[in-house]
Amino acid sequence: MKLYDEKMPAPNPRRVRIFMAEKGIAIPLERVALASGEHKSERFLKRNPLGQIPVLELDDGTYLSETISICRYLEALHPRPPLFGSTxxxxxxxxxxxxxxxxxxxxxxxxxxxxxxxxxxxxxxxxxxxxxxxxxxxxxxxxxxxxxxxxxxxxxxxxxxxxxxxxxxxxxxxxxxxxxxxxxxxxxxxxxxxxxxxxxxxxxxxxx
Ligand SMILES: N[C@@H](CCC(=O)N[C@@H](CS)C(=O)NCC(=O)O)C(=O)O
Incomplete structure (x- = not known):
């Protein structure tokens, strides 16, 4: 797995990093430089046609975007502590x-x-x-x-x-x-x- 990420102050990738820290999950990060428009490059648009980060690359080659969806996927893999509720x-x-x-x-x-x-x-x-x-x-x-x-x-x-x-x-x-x-x-x-x-x-x- 790999997370396409950007440093502070970008809020959306930070959400996934905070979520991972709360869960104790480590996933390799690859920086996508927003300021230089790397997220709109042909290469990156293959990962997310909307040209936005974060994107999570799964081991089978699937690309998952949308912060909340990425975190829900990680919650399903690592249910404890629950951050989306239990009941x-x-x-x-x-x-x-x-x-x-x-x-x-x-x-x-x-x-x-x-x-x-x-x-x-x-x-x-x-x-x-x-x-x-x-x-x-x-x-x-x-x-x-x-x-x-x-x-x-x-x-x-x-x-x-x-x-x-x-x-x-x-x-x-x-x-x-x-x-x-x-x-x-x-x-x-x-x-x-x-x-x-x-x-x-x-x-x-x-x-x-
Ligand atoms: N709905 C998306 C929004 C992602 C988003 O807007 N990410 C920003 C960085 S924090 C981005 O890539 N902006 C560039 C753009 O929208 O073109 C999510 O929740 O992941």
Missing amino acids: PKEIGVIDMWIRRVELQIGAPLSQVWINTHPYTERYCAMMGIARYPDFGEDNRKRLMDRLAWLDGEIAGRDFIAGDAFTMADIAALTIVDFAAFMTIPLPEDCARLKAWRERVSARPSASA
């Missing part, structure tokens, strides 16, 4: 939170990134991607609104989906850290989210 209720609740984190927090952040961040101006020009700064700014407001909502939702619990650390925490941490890299801090009054971030960042896996 039907846990599995449903954790899946709900993974989707909420990705769709409500991750999606607006990526629109801010693509449409407003100085770094992506050059990248989008290179890739022929149109940018809409007003749309990006609207998404910044939506992002702040959703972070405030999440702060209220986690009242009374230590982790995003309940009392245990799960894949939902990994998804949320990588998004919040990427936002910080973009100089978008957590809103000042989101004390619960700040405490949660400190809690999950203190885990050894967070440095993966």
Whole structure:
């Protein structure tokens, strides 16, 4: 097995590395340099026609992409500790939170990134991607609104989906850290989210 990877601050490959660290799994990593467009090369598009990382290459030559799908595959191979839940209720609740984190927090952040961040101006020009700064700014407001909502939702619990650390925490941490890299801090009054971030960042896996 091999994981096509990129260093910090790329959030999606980091999710798989954190997941692997939590499970104690070691898989060889091969760096794909995003800045030079290596992920859009003919060679890499054979591994993932969407030209995105992470990609997990299985021993039979299958290529698996999509972060959550890669982690689900690894969870099936290495069930302990469970990061997607064990009981039907846990599995449903954790899946709900993974989707909420990705769709409500991750999606607006990526629109801010693509449409407003100085770094992506050059990248989008290179890739022929149109940018809409007003749309990006609207998404910044939506992002702040959703972070405030999440702060209220986690009242009374230590982790995003309940009392245990799960894949939902990994998804949320990588998004919040990427936002910080973009100089978008957590809103000042989101004390619960700040405490949660400190809690999950203190885990050894967070440095993966
Ligand atoms: N839905 C994908 C998103 C992967 C993704 O957007 N990866 C970024 C790096 S963190 C990437 O490859 N971006 C380049 C692009 O989208 O062209 C997943 O969950 O793995």
